[in-house]
Amino acid sequence: MSPSHLFRLKFHPVMGVGELKLLLWILSVLSLVLISLGFVPKDNYLIDCGSSTSTTVMNHVFVADNSQYLKTQRNIMASTSNSITSIIASPLYQTARIFNGTASYNFPISNQGRHWIRLYFFPFQYQEYNMSMAIFSVTAQNFVLLGNFNPRNGSMFKEYSLPVTSDNLVLSFTPAEHSFAFLNALEVVSVPDTLITDNAQTVNPLGAFQGLLMNEALQTVWRVNMGGPLVTTLNDTLGRTWVADQNFIVNQNLAQSVTGSVNYVQGGPTRDIAPDTVYGTATEMNSSNAPNPNFNMTWKFNVDAGFQHLIRFHFCDIVSTALNNLYFNVYVNSWVVAQDLDLSLVTVNTLAAPYYMDFVLGSSNRTILSVSVGPSTTVTSVSPNAILNGLEIMKMSDSKGSLDGEAFISPHGSKKKVGLIVGVVLGVIAVVFLGTILFFILHRSRRLAHDHPSKSNGRNAHSTVSKFSNGTITSATSELALRFAFVALQEATNNFDESLVIGVGGFGKVYKGVLKDETTVAVKRANPLSKQGLMEFQTEIEMLSQFRHRHLVSLIGYCDEQNEMILVYEYMENGTLKNHLYGQNLPSLSWKQRLEICIGSAKGLHYLHTGSVKAIIHRDVKSANILLDENLKAKVADFGLSKAGPEIDQTHVSTAVKGSFGYLDPEYFKRQQLTEKSDVYSFGVVLLEVFCARPVIDPSLPREKVNLAEWAMQWQKRGELEQIIDPNLAGKIRPDSLRKFAETAEKCLAEYGVDRPTMGNVLFNLEYALQLQDTTTQDETDENSTNQIGELSPMVNHISNEETSLIAEHLESSQVDDFSGVSMSKVFSQLVKAEGR
Ligand SMILES: *[C@@H]1O[C@H](CO)[C@@H](O)[C@H](O)[C@H]1NC(C)=O
Numbered sequence: 001m002s003p004s005h006l007f008r009l010k011f012h013p014v015m016g017v018g019e020l021k022l023l024l025w026i027l028s029v030l031s032l033v034l035i036s037l038g039f040v041p042k043d044n045y046l047i048d049c050g051s052s053t054s055t056t057v058m059n060h061v062f063v064a065d066n067s068q069y070l071k072t073q074r075n076i077m078a079s080t081s082n083s084i085t086s087i088i089a090s091p092l093y094q095t096a097r098i099f100n101g102t103a104s105y106n107f108p109i110s111n112q113g114r115h116w117i118r119l120y121f122f123p124f125q126y127q128e129y130n131m132s133m134a135i136f137s138v139t140a141q142n143f144v145l146l147g148n149f150n151p152r153n154g155s156m157f158k159e160y161s162l163p164v165t166s167d168n169l170v171l172s173f174t175p176a177e178h179s180f181a182f183l184n185a186l187e188v189v190s191v192p193d194t195l196i197t198d199n200a201q202t203v204n205p206l207g208a209f210q211g212l213l214m215n216e217a218l219q220t221v222w223r224v225n226m227g228g229p230l231v232t233t234l235n236d237t238l239g240r241t242w243v244a245d246q247n248f249i250v251n252q253n254l255a256q257s258v259t260g261s262v263n264y265v266q267g268g269p270t271r272d273i274a275p276d277t278v279y280g281t282a283t284e285m286n287s288s289n290a291p292n293p294n295f296n297m298t299w300k301f302n303v304d305a306g307f308q309h310l311i312r313f314h315f316c317d318i319v320s321t322a323l324n325n326l327y328f329n330v331y332v333n334s335w336v337v338a339q340d341l342d343l344s345l346v347t348v349n350t351l352a353a354p355y356y357m358d359f360v361l362g363s364s365n366r367t368i369l370s371v372s373v374g375p376s377t378t379v380t381s382v383s384p385n386a387i388l389n390g391l392e393i394m395k396m397s398d399s400k401g402s403l404d405g406e407a408f409i410s411p412h413g414s415k416k417k418v419g420l421i422v423g424v425v426l427g428v429i430a431v432v433f434l435g436t437i438l439f440f441i442l443h444r445s446r447r448l449a450h451d452h453p454s455k456s457n458g459r460n461a462h463s464t465v466s467k468f469s470n471g472t473i474t475s476a477t478s479e480l481a482l483r484f485a486f487v488a489l490q491e492a493t494n495n496f497d498e499s500l501v502i503g504v505g506g507f508g509k510v511y512k513g514v515l516k517d518e519t520t521v522a523v524k525r526a527n528p529l530s531k532q533g534l535m536e537f538q539t540e541i542e543m544l545s546q547f548r549h550r551h552l553v554s555l556i557g558y559c560d561e562q563n564e565m566i567l568v569y570e571y572m573e574n575g576t577l578k579n580h581l582y583g584q585n586l587p588s589l590s591w592k593q594r595l596e597i598c599i600g601s602a603k604g605l606h607y608l609h610t611g612s613v614k615a616i617i618h619r620d621v622k623s624a625n626i627l628l629d630e631n632l633k634a635k636v637a638d639f640g641l642s643k644a645g646p647e648i649d650q651t652h653v654s655t656a657v658k659g660s661f662g663y664l665d666p667e668y669f670k671r672q673q674l675t676e677k678s679d680v681y682s683f684g685v686v687l688l689e690v691f692c693a694r695p696v697i698d699p700s701l702p703r704e705k706v707n708l709a710e711w712a713m714q715w716q717k718r719g720e721l722e723q724i725i726d727p728n729l730a731g732k733i734r735p736d737s738l739r740k741f742a743e744t745a746e747k748c749l750a751e752y753g754v755d756r757p758t759m760g761n762v763l764f765n766l767e768y769a770l771q772l773q774d775t776t777t778q779d780e781t782d783e784n785s786t787n788q789i790g791e792l793s794p795m796v797n798h799i800s801n802e803e804t805s806l807i808a809e810h811l812e813s814s815q816v817d818d819f820s821g822v823s824m825s826k827v828f829s830q831l832v833k834a835e836g837r
């Protein structure tokens with residue numbers, strides 16, 4: 001029996017097709033319901049301080065203040081009978097809690113990660129306490145939220161979002177000497193992990209922000225809905241408030257409001273990033289009042305000097321009636337941050353699709369921050385216009401972890417933070433493991449449905465049906481991967497020590513861990529969810545168990561004790577290919593290393609496409625999904641989310657195209673038909689990324705350069721791709737190797753799938769490019785060699801197309817051998833053991 005037969009017998013399906021379909025249907029309905037409900041915060045504390053009854057404000061119930069979370073003796077419940085009108089949150093301001101000494105609230109945190117902290121202050125007189133005279137500081141975790149604070153001026157609302165890294169959030173109030181502190185209402189609420197990620201650019205000069213946004217405490221300074229109304233907590237899935245922009249715009253006469261409907265696209269921003277009312281309204285240029293249509297619209301905001309600010313621009317082209325009809329520039333202060341921005345381009349040809357950009361503005365002594373948008377001066381074929389839909393300005397904590405100078409008493413030690421930083425440095429790495437968004441369930445489920453009939457034989461399908469209907473689903477998965485005891489994983493990760501977190505995502509957190517046998521592993525721990533989460537979890541185990549290959553990141557085991565859903569993967573020491581190419585200042589990879597990485601990942605994909613009866617399509621091939629082990633060997637990750645089904649459900653959003661902007665196969669986009677060749681296209685983009693070492697979409701570049709694939713293909717068509725090579729490689733590649741590589745990338749990017757090579761073919765060509773480079777490695781350091789880039793050798797050994805496909809076919813037919821080479825001795829024996837139990 002061939003190894004692959006053996007393998008398939010062992011990993012028989014867990015359920016029958018009929019049951020599966022029913023289940024998937026239920027699952028789909030469930031997930032649609034969940035999607036429409038939006039984000040449900042795990043931790044959700046809303047307290048009306050000083051009140052003995054609950055208060056409802058805009059559908060949010062602030063519970064009575066029963067001191068349950070309060071750790072202090074010296075406090076007083078205060079109330080006023082003066083009615084406070086014309087303030088949205090007025091009922092909350094009728095009562096307050098007064099603290100006569102240091103006091104703290106202590107909230108158990110069930111889901112670590114970013115949390116909102118919202119504080120409501122409204123000073124009034126209560127007995128001898130004149131609250132407008134109070135001076136105090138507020139700290140949380142290791143961050144100073146307010147230092148030397150005197151809430152003198154009417155109602156004040158403060159919103160922060162903090163990375164919470166323990167099971168407990170301590171919020172402390174410290175009065176100044178002879179003074180006291182007070183608070184009228186309080187919120188501590190989970191934030192979705194997808195809201196703040198590490199993808200910001202610096203403003204001057206433009207470049208990747210090297211800090212760790214994920215780790216920063218942020219204070220909302222301004223959150224503005226351009227061209228639209230006030231958006232209250234009622235109309236925002238995350239309970240945020242967005243104010244209108246009239247008070248900020250510099251010249252009202254030059255601007256007008258516009259409204260349209262928003263086309264939320266999968267893979268793009270969701271309603272949690274900003275709601276319909278924000279993306280569906282904009283301020284655009286009003287040229288009728290201007291003699292010269294070439295002007296900027298500018299908004300000005302007060303900010304605190306001495307702090308960095310995170311600026312998030314929200315765009316959605318609701319003004320154009322056709323694609324590529326709007327080109328504008330975006331400025332922060334007087335620096336250009338995006339030139340000739342074409343939203344059609346960055347949203348990959350979807351009109352009215354939301355898009356946002358994050359920038360970090362360094363600290364300065366300026367207290368005015370201005371942002372402007374104005375028409376492109378270089379693209380003159382379209383009528384001049386510019387838009388802005390929304391803007392958020394967030395103050396970032398300084399190096400001391402403060403958002404507001406010094407607190408009266410420094411709260412806690414700061415050791416923990418250092419640990420966290422180290423964790424996160426490692427971390428950007430494994431964000432790759434995540435991205436298990438609710439949307440995927442549908443796709444993956446369907447894949448299962450399509451995949452199984454071809455693999456199951458009647459007997460197996462039948463016996464597992466009853467297993468399933470008996471409700472003992474969990475036992476079925478034990479045949480697929482090693483089942484870990486929870487304590488073993490607790491031990492491996494030092495009880496899920498925050499300093500070992502190497503990635504955070506929608507699904508949960510990924511920890512680096514060391515098993516008893518000293519294997520280093522990546523431990524992905526899901527937020528305990530419903531039955532639906534459980535299904536997803538089992539699907540992932542099953543999918544990952546079926547596809548094992550030395551160039552696919554493998555699943556080592558799982559744990560489902562105590563409602564936990566934990567997946568254990570092999571640990572990839574060197575993180576993502578993307579990080580090695582740009583943005584992280586890692587040492588530059590040599591051409592040979594890059595080729596070997598491309599070859600490795602091509603092997604992984606080739607196996608996915610051909611390693612089972614029905615081709616498995618990855619669907620999200622990108623440099624961030626290619627991981628590197630300690631020897632820089634490449635492995636493809638996240639293929640558990642891929643699918644084998646040929647079509648996308650038409651009952652779903654019609655624009656439901658999954659994948660990442662910049663890598664998407666244009667044909668898939670047009671026809672919504674998925675084939676292996678969609679992966680080939682995306683892989684072609686990765687090849688260009690490897691060659692040029694720049695992001696696939698970079699809106700800060702001049703228009704023609706924004707989309708890497710488009711830009712590079714223009715150079716390649718002229719036969720001059722080497723002109724845009726990563727400067728670190730210049731002069732170090734043999735011309736024939738370069739040519740082979742460039743041709744391969746070009747073929748991958750053919751407009752129609754049928755014209756693109758198979759992965760096997762790509763693999764062959766890359767190996768050939770490596771050989772061409774290898775033969776002359778000894779010359780590599782010879783700077784005087786005339787045979788370098790720019791002078792293509794006429795002697796290039798050109799292999800004919802037929803020859804190529806012959807060898808490629810051979811490769812494909814030999815995939816069983818390839819499979820037998822899978823380094824699974826350890827994992828596999830564990831699997832077999834697990835099954836035998
Ligand atoms: C806000 O939500 C309410 C109720 O859901 C709706 O009636 C109203 O039109 C929304 N307002 C805006 C500005 O979208």
Ligand SMILES: *[C@@H]1O[C@H](CO)[C@@H](O)[C@H](O)[C@H]1NC(C)=O
Pocket residue numbers: 294295296331333334335372374
């Ligand atoms: C728009 O503002 C930027 C930055 O302040 C400035 O450089 C540019 O000249 C302005 N454009 C126009 C047309 O005023």
